[in-house]
Amino acid sequence: MAETVTSPAAAEAQVPRFPTPRSAECPYAPPRDLLALGDEKPLVKARTWDGSTPWLILGHAAQRAILSDPRVSVDEHLPGFPFPTKTMADTLEHRPLTIFNADGADHARFRRMMTAPFTRNRMERLRPAIQQITDQLIDDMLAGPNPADLVKALSLPLPSLMICEVLGVPYADHEFFQEHAEVATNTELTGEQSRASQEALGGYLAKLLMAKMQEPGDDVLTDFAERIKAKELELPDAVMLTMVLLIAGHETSANMITLGTAALLENPEALAQLQTNQDPQFIAGAVEEMLRYLTIAHLGQRRIALEDIEIEGETIKGGEGIVVPLGAGNWDPAAFPEPDRLDLTREAQHHHAFAWGVHQCLGQQLARIELQVVYGTLYRRIPTLRLAVGRDELKFRGDSLAYGVYELPVAW
Amino acid sequence: MKVVVDTEKCVAAGNCVAAAMDVFDQREEDGIVVLLNEHPPAELAADVRNAAAICPALAIRIED
Numbered sequence: 091m092a093e094t095v096t097s098p099a100a101a102e103a104q105v106p107r108f109p110t111p112r113s114a115e116c117p118y119a120p121p122r123d124l125l126a127l128g129d130e131k132p133l134v135k136a137r138t139w140d141g142s143t144p145w146l147i148l149g150h151a152a153q154r155a156i157l158s159d160p161r162v163s164v165d166e167h168l169p170g171f172p173f174p175t176k177t178m179a180d181t182l183e184h185r186p187l188t189i190f191n192a193d194g195a196d197h198a199r200f201r202r203m204m205t206a207p208f209t210r211n212r213m214e215r216l217r218p219a220i221q222q223i224t225d226q227l228i229d230d231m232l233a234g235p236n237p238a239d240l241v242k243a244l245s246l247p248l249p250s251l252m253i254c255e256v257l258g259v260p261y262a263d264h265e266f267f268q269e270h271a272e273v274a275t276n277t278e279l280t281g282e283q284s285r286a287s288q289e290a291l292g293g294y295l296a297k298l299l300m301a302k303m304q305e306p307g308d309d310v311l312t313d314f315a316e317r318i319k320a321k322e323l324e325l326p327d328a329v330m331l332t333m334v335l336l337i338a339g340h341e342t343s344a345n346m347i348t349l350g351t352a353a354l355l356e357n358p359e360a361l362a363q364l365q366t367n368q369d370p371q372f373i374a375g376a377v378e379e380m381l382r383y384l385t386i387a388h389l390g391q392r393r394i395a396l397e398d399i400e401i402e403g404e405t406i407k408g409g410e411g412i413v414v415p416l417g418a419g420n421w422d423p424a425a426f427p428e429p430d431r432l433d434l435t436r437e438a439q440h441h442h443a444f445a446w447g448v449h450q451c452l453g454q455q456l457a458r459i460e461l462q463v464v465y466g467t468l469y470r471r472i473p474t475l476r477l478a479v480g481r482d483e484l485k486f487r488g489d490s491l492a493y494g495v496y497e498l499p500v501a502w
Numbered sequence: 503m504k505v506v507v508d509t510e511k512c513v514a515a516g517n518c519v520a521a522a523m524d525v526f527d528q529r530e531e532d533g534i535v536v537l538l539n540e541h542p543p544a545e546l547a548a549d550v551r552n553a554a555a556i557c558p559a560l561a562i563r564i565e566d
Contacts, residue, residue, distance in 0.1 A: 158560055198513075205514035205533035210523075213516075439521075439556050448513045450558035455516045 108136035108146055108413065109390070117486050118353045118384060119430060120417035124148070128418045132402045136413075140179070144172035144411030145404075146390075148418040150425035150442070152402055157414060157447035162393045164449065166191045172411030174389045181281045184288075186330050189449070197448060203317065204331055205452055207256050207310045213455040216252065220463045223251055228471050237478035237501040244468070245347040245498070246340070249460055253339030256456070257332060258309025259298060267291060271340040274333075276490055288333070295329045295336075310335065339453055343460045345386045345487070345494030350465065352484065352498055353384060355477055357432050364434070365469045373466040376434035377458055380465065382441035383432050385417035388493040391445055416442045474502045503547050504565040505554075507537045511561035518562060521553035522546055526562075535561060 110123040119125075124146075127134055132149030147156050156162055166173070166182060173179040185191065189200045224244070231243040250268060254261040273279060273287040302315035311332065317323040323331075354361045364376060393412040398405055406412065419442045421429040426438065444451035451457070469475060477484075478499035487494045505525065514533030518526035525546060527536040542550050554562040 158558070201513055202532040202534070206529075206531055208516070209514065209528040209530075209533045210516035210519035211528065439552070444515075444558075446558050448559050450513065450515050452514070455520065458520070 105143060106134065106136045108138055109415075111488065112486070114482070116430075117481075117484075118349070118356075120385070120388070120415065120421055124415060124418050125421055128422060133404055133406075138172060138413070139176065140173070142170070142172060142411060144413050145406050146418075147412060147414045148422070149402070150419040150422040150440075153414050153416070153419040153442055154446055155401055156393065156399075156412060157391065157442075157445060157449070159399060159447075160194075161396045161399055162412060163193050163396050164191050164197075164393060165193055166392070168394050168409070170409045170411050171394045172392050172413050174392060177279060177281055177284065181284055184281070184285060186326065188330050188334055189452075190334070200327075200331065201448075201452065203314075203323065204310075204335065206313070208452055208456055210455045213459050216255075216456070217459050217463065219255070220248070220252060220460055221467070223248055224463050224467050225471075228468060232472070232502070237499050240351060240498040240500045241344065241348050241496070244464070245344040245351075248347070248464065249343035249457075250340055252456065252460060253336060253453075256310060256339070257335060258302065258307045258311040259295075259332075259336065263294070266294065267336055268340060271337045274337045291333055291336075292326075292329050295332045296325060299325065299328055299332070335453070338451075339456070341490070341492040341494075342386065342451075342453070343457050345492045346380065346384065346457065346461055347464050348498045349384050349386060349494045350380050350461070351468065351475075351500070352477070352481075352495060353380070353432065354465075354469065355475070356481070360432050360434050361469055364465055365473055368466065368470070370462070370466075372435070373462050374458070375436075375438070377461045377465060378438040378441060379432065379434050379436050380461065381443035382420045382426065382438045384493070385420045385441075385443050386493045387443065387445065387491070388415070388417055389491060390415040391449070414445075416445060472502045476501055503542060503544070503550065505537060505540055505542060505550060506563040506565060507535045508561040508563070509534050511559045513559045513561075515558050517556045517558070518553040521556060522549035525550055526553060 106127055110121045112121045128148035132152040133145050133147050135143045136146045137143050147153050192200055227244045227247055231238050250264050251261055270287045270291040299311055299315050302311045306312040314328040318325055318328055391414040395406045395408050395410050397408040423429055444454045478501040485496045512535045519528055525539050525542045527538055529536055554564055
């Protein structure tokens with residue numbers, strides 16, 4: 091056995107680390123070290139922040155197998171669960187059961203309460219409103235100072251308006267909850283900061299839910315309020331579900347709009363295709379490729395094995411942690427030839443940008459339509475759009491659950 | 503072609519509707535899959551296979 095002849099120090103030196111930073115030259119690509127590991131093996135053990143060595147699942151096929159395996163759990167209370175940060179580990183006791191950390195029947199119960207407002211056809215019916223808001227925001231940006239920050243002008247307000255509409259949260263309060271959504275996706279804050287933010291947002295949402303019991307609307311909060319009345323749902327659970335939707339609805343689409351624009355401005359051929367080709371099929375395909383290429387949910391999905399799992403010649407033992415860096419699967423050349431090429435005409439639908447398995451993103455149809463509208467409109471309406479600063483001045487959100495840039499100064 | 507859906511496995515991601523809207527729909531109350539056409543015509547076969555391939559819950563089976 092290799093372990094018996096290798097000295098502990100040498101064995102230690104062979105264990106790769108995770109995560110490693112992205113390169114400054116390729117800030118849109120997954121870290122080179124990660125891709126190099128994936129070139130060697132579809133799964134490998136790696137050392138993380140707390141010294142533990144969970145499995146990294148790198149290959150596209152292996153990610154699919156693991157993320158749809160019922161022997162793989164998201165229960166973060168199980169010993170050995172691989173937390174992404176110390177804060178996440180320290181705040182474990184403050185996190186109630188949600189769709190993120192529930193398995194099986196508990197997960198299905200939560201998920202089925204949340205999926206109705208996000209069906210494909212309901213989202214498709216929002217398309218005209220999304221188009222109208224996008225056009226209005228672009229009009230406002232063009233009428234304002236040049237250069238402008240795309241994050242403030244378009245990337246944040248559009249998904250924010252739409253998720254408020256779906257949930258029934260007054261957009262007038264957007265500054266308040268955008269701030270808390272930002273806190274909630276920042277993994278570097280202390281437990282104290284996260285808790286204070288969560289309490290403020292929770293209190294606000296609880297009040298809204300109570301108000302919906304008196305004055306129902308046609309929205310998610312009303313639906314939750316009715317379930318509370320019918321004793322199908324407790325108020326704290328309803329608050330948590332709403333918080334999840336509000337936060338997820340903000341930061342994700344917003345970063346895809348911002349980071350996508352930054353990436354397209356460096357890929358003039360792809361940009362030109364979006365400016366000239368208005369075929370909805372092409373634009374829908376282009377969005378899938380952008381999702382694949384950027385994979386903004388970049389910290390790695392966290393799982394733990396419930397029993398021994400044989401996969402690709404390795405054995406993941408029961409109780410071992412599992413990390414699935416979705417970007418590695420989305421850049422696996424076996425699934426996407428020449429993965430470093432942004433090819434908007436590529437068949438990319440099988441990407442893992444929304445993850446895979448029963449925990450796949452439930453807002454994905456809203457995200458798709460928002461991105462189809464924005465990518466299909468912004469560059470066509472402002473063909474002279476360009477970065478107003480050097481790319482090396484952009485500040486990338488490496489510490490956030492959703493990768494992106496904090497600001498994107500653009501000129502036209 | 504015969505399509506079989508598993509409503510217990512389904513997680514309402516909506517990908518099947520996006521891929522083949524004449525064959526799949528979602529229930530109003532929880533987004534779970536509704537099979538509109540168990541025997542889709544040949545011209546929809548590719549879309550239906552794609553729908554099965556991108557279902558994250560592996561809830562669509564095709565029997566030839």
